[in-house]
Amino acid sequence: MTARRTAPPPRRRPLLRLRPTAAVLAATVLSSSSTRAPSFAASAAPVAASVDPPLCEHCATNPATGEVDYGNHNLEWEDGPSSWEEFGHDNDPAVCGVPLISVEEWERGEYWKGDVPVIVQNVTEGWAAMENWKKQEMLRLYPDAEATMGEGRLVGETGPDDAGKNLEPTTVKEYITKHMYNPVKYFFDRKIAVPKGMLEDCHPFPMPTRAYLEDPDRAAHAKYAPSKKMRVRSKPDREMWRDHLAISIGSDLQGLTFHHHREAWNVVLFGAKRWILWDHARWKDNSEMQWRLTRDWANSAHVAGHEWIRRLYPEPGRKREIRAHGHDCIQRAGEMMFVPHRWMHMVVNIGDTVSVISEVGLGIGEGKKPEDFAFDPMESSDDEEEEEGPWEEEEEGWEEEQRE
Numbered sequence: 001m002t003a004r005r006t007a008p009p010p011r012r013r014p015l016l017r018l019r020p021t022a023a024v025l026a027a028t029v030l031s032s033s034s035t036r037a038p039s040f041a042a043s044a045a046p047v048a049a050s051v052d053p054p055l056c057e058h059c060a061t062n063p064a065t066g067e068v069d070y071g072n073h074n075l076e077w078e079d080g081p082s083s084w085e086e087f088g089h090d091n092d093p094a095v096c097g098v099p100l101i102s103v104e105e106w107e108r109g110e111y112w113k114g115d116v117p118v119i120v121q122n123v124t125e126g127w128a129a130m131e132n133w134k135k136q137e138m139l140r141l142y143p144d145a146e147a148t149m150g151e152g153r154l155v156g157e158t159g160p161d162d163a164g165k166n167l168e169p170t171t172v173k174e175y176i177t178k179h180m181y182n183p184v185k186y187f188f189d190r191k192i193a194v195p196k197g198m199l200e201d202c203h204p205f206p207m208p209t210r211a212y213l214e215d216p217d218r219a220a221h222a223k224y225a226p227s228k229k230m231r232v233r234s235k236p237d238r239e240m241w242r243d244h245l246a247i248s249i250g251s252d253l254q255g256l257t258f259h260h261h262r263e264a265w266n267v268v269l270f271g272a273k274r275w276i277l278w279d280h281a282r283w284k285d286n287s288e289m290q291w292r293l294t295r296d297w298a299n300s301a302h303v304a305g306h307e308w309i310r311r312l313y314p315e316p317g318r319k320r321e322i323r324a325h326g327h328d329c330i331q332r333a334g335e336m337m338f339v340p341h342r343w344m345h346m347v348v349n350i351g352d353t354v355s356v357i358s359e360v361g362l363g364i365g366e367g368k369k370p371e372d373f374a375f376d377p378m379e380s381s382d383d384e385e386e387e388e389g390p391w392e393e394e395e396e397g398w399e400e401e402q403r404e
Helices: 022-031 103-109 135-141 152-158 172-179 196-200 209-214 287-294 305-312 316-325 390-401
Strands: 118-120 146-150 167-171 186-189 223-225 230-232 246-250 264-278 326-332 336-339 344-359
Touching: 103 118, 135 172, 146 152, 146 172, 152 186, 152 305, 167 172, 172 246, 264 305, 264 316, 287 344, 305 344, 316 326
Parallel strands: none
Antiparallel strands: 118 336, 146 167, 146 186, 186 246, 223 230, 246 344, 264 326, 264 336, 264 344
């Protein structure tokens, strides 16, 4: 028997490419006869969307020019503002429900092969980064490390690989000292050429990323091919946990909005993160359901993560769905969050936060080119023919998995 073929959720692309009006969205919700999708209705009088980012209340303003100084001039990361009282909680099992395990349990159980989120504790024990990535040391050792920055709300919608003009180039020093407290400047990218020293600061990598570093051929299930007189890998790079990390630096309340991708782990070195995770099985065949839970449908808006938690999450339908088919967790410094394949998730920083990420298929970056920042990611549409690439090949593989 062959299961019904449906298009898989795209890799690192908007949840939906269409931008329906509030009236269309409301009509869709009210007229839907689907029994699978729960109601995430807003209040009778829709709350006005505040899609503009909040102002930096603690930043100094030059009275002569009116320019705001968004730089982080604190001595340490811990000295920055924090919204813990509003966004922190104690990971009550009824709210979080994610298993807390040790590094040994993570490796022995090979949890990265499963479809259940877990939090792994004490992952950064022995990492040089715990000293070298303190704020002043990072500025001293890696001031010129290249990266990109952009608004988390927009980058989360398209993904950093396809963000185009929503990202701009920067360096570690420039970002921290000039832009870090700007609400629309979030340091996150998957294609930066991270200096070797920064990667080595995070050794030993957690498994399974460490396995590739130790023996790439073994990790790729390579076998000797007599006809070619060489070892041939049976597993393509895009299907592997490779020897590279992405780096994320952001201030309080920053973070990427709802998105999904391949299996990944995220380790917090400094600060903390609030996670909202949603089971892939609940929405994979239902784009409407995605919109109704993750977006402000009444205002046709893709809101920032902290605004979603403040304004939309309290609605009974949304909270009930996450409590029954997702997780709401706090990740503290030294812990690793594992996100399974295609689980929808959103992250909000609590305080100045520094983290590293590994994802299936993530390889060493070569930096960004000028043309990578030139295009408008929202100009493309479903009607346009897109260039075939690795994610289309992955899409075919996803369809094959649906066959019984």
